[in-house]
Structure formats: structure tokens, C-alpha cells
Amino acid sequence: MRILISASTKVILTGEHFVVYGAPALSLPIDKRNFVFLEAKKGKGRIFFKSDRGQAIFFENRFQGKEDFKIFLPLFSFFFKNKIPFDFKINFLSKKVPKGLGNSASLAIALSFAFFKALKKKPRKKDLFYCGQLVDQIAHGGKPSGIDAQTISQGKPQLFQKKFSPLGFSFKNIKIELPPKSSLLVVDTFRGERETTGKLIKKFALSYGISKKPEEMKEKERKKIYQPYLSIFKVILSQLKREGDPEKLGWALNKNHELLKSVSCREIEKVIRIALKNKAFGAKLTGAGGKGGAVIVFVPDEKKEDLISLFKKFDFYSFPVNIDTKGIIEEKIKKIK
Known part of the structure; x- marks a missing residue:
């Protein structure tokens, strides 16, 4: 079988x-x-x-x-x-x-x-x-x-x-769907070293002056931490539709990243600078961040291939992604090495 x-x-x-x-x-x-x-x-x-x-x-x-x-x-x-x-x-x-x-x-x-x-x-x-x-x-x-x-x-x-x-x-x-004539790229910043998720969670907490575990905090304390993010989240969610504004969505992704600078790293920041300098709508880290983390770049369709080539020149592996609609599937077996 x-x-x-x-x-x-x-x-x-x-x-x-x-x-x-x-x-x-x-x-x-x-x-x-x-x-x-x-x-x-x-x-x-x-x-x-x-x-x-x-x-x-x-x-x-x-x-x-x-x-x-x-x-x-x-x-x-x-x-x-x-x-x-x-x-x-x-x-x-x-x-x-x-x-x-x-x-x-x-x-x-x-x-x-x-x-x-x-x-x-x-x-x-x-x-x-x-x-x-x-x-x-x-x-x-x-x-x-x-x-x-x-x-x-x-x-x-x-x-x-x-x-x-x-x-x-x-x-x-x-x-949800992306606004018209826009695409997502994922960029891998791995350079031989990765920070653990646990370490990055602690680093984020330290940057926000958090000394308690989330479960030990009152709801009012927790809300104070994420209140600046909440308005950004609402903009992102409101623009993830066919008639969405890619400029507004890009702006919100950039603002989201600004709140995550404490868990960024030199390579992530370099990728984001390259992206924004070359007409990307927006860019941010995805996941826990840190050394070896990935970046998502939101771009106009016509800039997608140019940016992939540019990232390659800087030795960053990148690729376009779509929102998956296939789920888990059984593939046809051709030749397995």
C-alpha cells in the first residue's frame, strides 16, 4: 500500500x-x-x-x-x-x-x-x-x-x-480574501540560528514591563497591553475583502510590526526595509519572530517577481503564497525518490 x-x-x-x-x-x-x-x-x-x-x-x-x-x-x-x-x-x-x-x-x-x-x-x-x-x-x-x-x-x-x-x-x-491585484510573499531570514518561542515570549513581556503571567493578571491589566494593537487589528480585518484597500491594509501591517520590534532582529528588519523601499504595501514578522524568523510581505501583483529576485540577491529565500483552499488531499503518486 x-x-x-x-x-x-x-x-x-x-x-x-x-x-x-x-x-x-x-x-x-x-x-x-x-x-x-x-x-x-x-x-x-x-x-x-x-x-x-x-x-x-x-x-x-x-x-x-x-x-x-x-x-x-x-x-x-x-x-x-x-x-x-x-x-x-x-x-x-x-x-x-x-x-x-x-x-x-x-x-x-x-x-x-x-x-x-x-x-x-x-x-x-x-x-x-x-x-x-x-x-x-x-x-x-x-x-x-x-x-x-x-x-x-x-x-x-x-x-x-x-x-x-x-x-x-x-x-x-x-x-477573507486579499484586496484586488495584491499578493503575499513569505521570506525566510534563517542564518543558522533560531530563537525559541519561549524565549521570545519572555522578551516581549520584558519590553512591555510585564512581570506577571497572563493568568495572574486582571482583565483590565491584559487589555491595557493589547489596546494599541486592537485598533490596528480592526483595520486589518476590515480590509481583507475583495473591495479592500491595499494601501490601508499595508499601513496596518506596518503599524502591527512596529508594536513587535522587541521580538524582531537585524535580518527581519533588513527584509522589511528592502520590501518597503521597493514599493511593497506593507511587511511584518509572522509567528514568534526573533533570529531565524519569517516575514510576510504584502505587495502589488506587478512587484511580486521583482521582489523575489531582489531578496535572492540578498540571500533571502522568498516565495509567493495564496490562501489555501484545497485542505488535506490525497495526491497522485508519480515518482517518489
């Missing part, structure tokens, strides 16, 4: 860091896709992992090889309990997908979809979300918000917000 599944990745368009304190945020599934090729045959329960970063094998509770693949082991317990009836070869075929785009959730959901297919079961979105969360919890070293798994399993833009009574996150599918 041979199965090839692809799943979208995601970008956070707005709301980074402020969402921790209860502000609304917006996440988009994008068409930069991850691919998982699964080959299954009856065997002893051996699991072979492979990607462009290395290989590994898991058999009889012993793991050997590239440690990165360990994050996927909980999926086998979820699907097969204590007995794996097949030998699996799993090949992750993603190409140049930067960190910060929900990769662990995307790969987990694609792999889980393949397992459902192998077992001849219909995958439910809530099960795919759960599987994405299982893997993200290990990948991020703690309980994730769920925005990556939710955006990718739903396959639709998400309006999300942290709630404090009771504690949790709310998610809502939302219909």
Missing part, C-alpha cells in the same frame, strides 16, 4: 504575542504544502523515517537515527495502541518550508490522514486536530494553543482568541 498526502502550512497574519494576553488574532492556511509518502506492508512493526534532513528507525521501543522524527511516535500509539501490524516507510517530502509556518502540525496531520487511509477509515477534522496537537506538544515543549493544528485541519482562515474564564482558546472559521 502506497499513499501520498499533502497538507497546507499556515501564517499568522496578525496577533502575534498580543494573543497571549487575550487579543484576537488571525491565521491563514497557505498553499506552501508539506507532503508525506507512506508505504505500508505486513511485517514486524518496524518504522522507517526519511527526509532531506536524515533517516531513523523505530522498532521494539528502540529509536535510532535523526532525533527530529521522535515527535511523530505518539501517533503510532494513537492509531495502533501497542501493536503495529505493518512495516512502515515514511518519507517526508517537504521542500524549503521555513520554520514558523506550522510545519510539525502540517506533517503530523498529513501523516495521520495517511494512517486513516491505510486503515480504511474516514478521517474526521477533530481527529486530525487532535493528532496535530499530539505532535505539536512535543515539538514545542509544552501545550500548544492549537492554532496551527486548527488552521491546517480546518483548511480555512481562523479568528482565534485566548479565553481566561475558563482558560482556553476559541476558534472561528472566517471568510
